[in-house]
Amino acid sequence: MIEQPMGIYLHIPFCRRKCSYCDFNSYVTDESIRAAYVDALATEICWWGRALAGAADEARTTGAARSVYVGGGTPSLLTPNQLRVLLRGCEEALGITAGAEVTIEANPESASLAWLQDVRSLGYNRLSLGVQSFDDSLLKVLGRLHTAGDALRCYHDARQAGFENISLDLMFGLDGQSLDLWRRSLETAIQLGPEHISLYGLTVEEGTALAGQVRKGTYVTADPEFAAEMYGLAEEMLADAGYEHYELSNWARPGRQSWHNLNYWTSGPYLGCGAGAHARLGKYRFWAVSRPRAYIAAWVPGSAGVSPARPLVHARAGRPRSRENHRLSVNPLGLPEAALDGWEELTPSACVQESIMLGLRLGRGIVAAEFQRETGCRLEELVGPTLLELREVGLLDMADGAIRATRRGRLLLDEILARLFAGLEG
Numbered sequence: 066m067i068e069q070p071m072g073i074y075l076h077i078p079f080c081r082r083k084c085s086y087c088d089f090n091s092y093v094t095d096e097s098i099r100a101a102y103v104d105a106l107a108t109e110i111c112w113w114g115r116a117l118a119g120a121a122d123e124a125r126t127t128g129a130a131r132s133v134y135v136g137g138g139t140p141s142l143l144t145p146n147q148l149r150v151l152l153r154g155c156e157e158a159l160g161i162t163a164g165a166e167v168t169i170e171a172n173p174e175s176a177s178l179a180w181l182q183d184v185r186s187l188g189y190n191r192l193s194l195g196v197q198s199f200d201d202s203l204l205k206v207l208g209r210l211h212t213a214g215d216a217l218r219c220y221h222d223a224r225q226a227g228f229e230n231i232s233l234d235l236m237f238g239l240d241g242q243s244l245d246l247w248r249r250s251l252e253t254a255i256q257l258g259p260e261h262i263s264l265y266g267l268t269v270e271e272g273t274a275l276a277g278q279v280r281k282g283t284y285v286t287a288d289p290e291f292a293a294e295m296y297g298l299a300e301e302m303l304a305d306a307g308y309e310h311y312e313l314s315n316w317a318r319p320g321r322q323s324w325h326n327l328n329y330w331t332s333g334p335y336l337g338c339g340a341g342a343h344a345r346l347g348k349y350r351f352w353a354v355s356r357p358r359a360y361i362a363a364w365v366p367g368s369a370g371v372s373p374a375r376p377l378v379h380a381r382a383g384r385p386r387s388r389e390n391h392r393l394s395v396n397p398l399g400l401p402e403a404a405l406d407g408w409e410e411l412t413p414s415a416c417v418q419e420s421i422m423l424g425l426r427l428g429r430g431i432v433a434a435e436f437q438r439e440t441g442c443r444l445e446e447l448v449g450p451t452l453l454e455l456r457e458v459g460l461l462d463m464a465d466g467a468i469r470a471t472r473r474g475r476l477l478l479d480e481i482l483a484r485l486f487a488g489l490e491g
């Protein structure tokens with residue numbers, strides 16, 4: 066049986082406009098499909114409640130959820146009543162512990178004071194605000210719909226609405242973003258005093274509008290060394306302001322780390338409900354169909370205006386394979402086949418790699434005793450020589466029963482992982 070309480074993630078895949086850099090599972094749709102989607106999502110939540118109550122030991126949790134995270138997309142496009150339906154559904158079907166962390170993401174342009182007050186009164190107690198920048202010119206280039214003024218207004222409205230736990234998202238490595246502009250955005254964020262700050266370097270993903278702009282030369286990405294300088298500046302400024310750097314991209318006031326995200330980074334059990342959402346329960350991982358219409362059709366058969374969902378594909382490792390190339394397997398919890406894009410049973414080697422990858426993102430690093438308990442292996446026995454080599458070149462620190470990436474190592478984490486994974490195969 067899983068020994069940890071689980072987290073619940075609910076995906077809301079709707080936006081008013083797709084940002085140029087975004088490759089998340091999100092779509093521009095009208096309000097009618099949002100209503101049908103909420104109905105389908107509520108149906109899935111109820112299904113999970115029944116399924117987990119009778120699940121086999123390897124996929125059962127010990128009880129109520131310790132966190133709920135409503136992400137997107139743009140969850141602030143949903144009405145308070147729709148958000149009430151989803152949260153009450155989680156409470157009734159799955160259970161939520163007293164004092165649980167209940168997060169909702171919002172964009173400044175779609176979160177009014179009245180909306181924030183209503184949402185807070187429903188029991189959502191943590192707000193993740195997608196600011197990205199406090200510079201209007203950079204926001205415009207990114208395709209964001211809000212201004213810096215909107216972001217400031219929304220933050221203060223959230224405080225007025227009673228949110229005592231707020232996280233701000235900021236981006237660096239943007240075209241036209243000087244070190245001084247970055248410093249000013251950080252100063253503004255620090256002056257506001259949120260409990261949590263997430264910083265993300267811009268990445269260019271194929272299939273996005275930004276990728277096309279980069280190919281045409283109309284958008285210039287930051288030089289990696291300059292992006293590293295921006296990251297280093299953030300580390301210094303946030304440390305001076307009293308924020309703890311507890312994960313590669315995340316800083317928090319003491320005691321304000323995101324439990325939901327920490328549960329994911331420590332390989333804890335989590336449910337993912339909604340189009341394109343992922344779930345991990347014990348040794349199984351599931352991922353849902355990504356298209357909202359297919360998702361709705363799977364959970365609410367006969368819904369008007371939606372097409373049939375595609376069949377389930379099961380792959381034991383790697384990317385899902387087509388039904389023609391791989392025999393359809395029965396998923397362990399009996400999930401509706403039309404609702405799933407695929408599922409896999411995690412192999413011991415996959416669990417080892419995932420524990421290494423996630424553990425090195427954390428400020429505390431890979432705790433040796435926990436790694437051995439979760440995987441049945443000692444990391445030093447698996448890749449001891451490689452660990453020593455990485456320590457000698459200043460990329461890893463090994464002390465107090467843990468293996469951590471150094472400040473330089475955090476900037477070269479992909480290289481560290483490549484060398485460790487090669488050592489596992491050697």
